Amino acid sequence: MPYSEQFLHEAIRLSGEKMEAGEGGPFAAVIVKNGKIISKGWNCVTSENDPTAHGEVMAIRNACHALETFSLEGCEIYSSCEPCPMCLAAIYWARLDALYFAGSMADAAAAGFDDRFLYEEVSKPWNLRTLKTRQALQSEAQAVFKAWIAKPDKTAY
Amino acid sequence: MPYSEQFLHEAIRLSGEKMEAGEGGPFAAVIVKNGKIISKGWNCVTSENDPTAHGEVMAIRNACHALETFSLEGCEIYSSCEPCPMCLAAIYWARLDALYFAGSMADAAAAGFDDRFLYEEVSKPWNLRTLKTRQALQSEAQAVFKAWIAKPDKTAY
Numbered sequence: 001m002p003y004s005e006q007f008l009h010e011a012i013r014l015s016g017e018k019m020e021a022g023e024g025g026p027f028a029a030v031i032v033k034n035g036k037i038i039s040k041g042w043n044c045v046t047s048e049n050d051p052t053a054h055g056e057v058m059a060i061r062n063a064c065h066a067l068e069t070f071s072l073e074g075c076e077i078y079s080s081c082e083p084c085p086m087c088l089a090a091i092y093w094a095r096l097d098a099l100y101f102a103g104s105m106a107d108a109a110a111a112g113f114d115d116r117f118l119y120e121e122v123s124k125p126w127n128l129r130t131l132k133t134r135q136a137l138q139s140e141a142q143a144v145f146k147a148w149i150a151k152p153d154k155t156a157y
Numbered sequence: 158m159p160y161s162e163q164f165l166h167e168a169i170r171l172s173g174e175k176m177e178a179g180e181g182g183p184f185a186a187v188i189v190k191n192g193k194i195i196s197k198g199w200n201c202v203t204s205e206n207d208p209t210a211h212g213e214v215m216a217i218r219n220a221c222h223a224l225e226t227f228s229l230e231g232c233e234i235y236s237s238c239e240p241c242p243m244c245l246a247a248i249y250w251a252r253l254d255a256l257y258f259a260g261s262m263a264d265a266a267a268a269g270f271d272d273r274f275l276y277e278e279v280s281k282p283w284n285l286r287t288l289k290t291r292q293a294l295q296s297e298a299q300a301v302f303k304a305w306i307a308k309p310d311k312t313a314y
Contacts, residue, residue: 008294016301025314026305046312049221051228051250052214064206071208080298085279086246091288092275093208093243098289103298111302112313118249122242123280131248132255137165141237141260144173145268148183155203156269157182 003100007032007078010040012102015055015080018042025113027055029079031063031072031096038075039063055079056087060094070157071095081108084115085122160257164189164235167197169259172212172237175199182270184212186236188220188229188253195232196220212236213244217251227314228252238265241272242279 007030014028024043031039041058045051056079063072072094081103083091091099109116126133148154164187171185181200188196198215202208213236220229229251238260240248248256266273283290305311 003291003293005293009297012294012297012301015298016304019301019305019308019311022310022312024312026301045227045250045314049225049227050218051221051252051314052209052217052247057209060209061207064208068206070202070206080301082283082292084246084250086243086250088279089241089243089246089275090209092271092278093202093241095208096288098291099283100291100293102292102294103302104292104295107295107299107302111305114249118246119279121249122245122276126239126256131253134160134255134257135239135259135261136160136162136257137169137259138261138264140166140169141172142264144169144176144183144237145260145264147173148176148268151176153179154176155179155181157202157208 001032001035001076003098004032004035007037008100008102010037011055011078011080014040014042018044023047024053026111027079027081029055029059029077031059031075031077033067033075039066052086054084054087055081056083057090060090060096064094073097076100082115084108084113085118158189158192158233160255161189161192164194165257165259167194168212168235168237171197171199175201180204181210183268184236184238186212186216186234188216188232188234190224190232196223209243211241211244212238213240214247217247217253221251230254233257239272241265241270242275
């Protein structure tokens, strides 16, 4: 379906409403299928004690719950802001068809959110990131991947 | 706390156990605080119909629930595999002190998982990604950010 401004207005409106209500940061998203909103999500990191509870992630979880599927092919997401790397990757994993957003990464950064820094970190090889990181026991993990490849009754995603 | 091999063994063991049980893909993680495991998580994307239910995300959610906080400062995460961009950004948002992992992004890719492609996409400006993306109504979103900045009783994260 083509972009429809009403859904982006709704995502922005929701971001303000839930932020004012003390749910969390000023971010929200809605997911649309066949021209209708099928789910809404808003940032509830601080109220739910869940650092992964961003607007887009919550909207994705709610849409998948409603449709009883782990794939949102055929749906679009409207977000009040450019997604952080966590939410962007979640949008890919959910197989959403399109992303429409309003505020920019720079707008989020100016309001105190780390999105720009996170994009820089995610783009680096792991040994150059600020996060202390170490790899070990690789062959032990490879054995599990081999078992997955050989598993006859697996559900791919 | 320094790296301790026992926890990485446990993350890998769990990834195999839950994959064989049909929970989802072959990935798991544990979170450690003061030398003790405080949470475990495993991929349950297909069994829970949640594309965000990766091992690291689930371990983070479970740890935050157990500790009743949205910050895991002072904790480390041990993952059976190098995190995808969603999980890596979640690790930063959760303020974890360190990441220890076993399998590589290449190992995951060889088993059919999109991690490498996702890292490439996340590293691009939004207008160069394969995901159909469009920005609109930026000033409307900026007004919400201004309200956030001015909000006297906000909880920062």
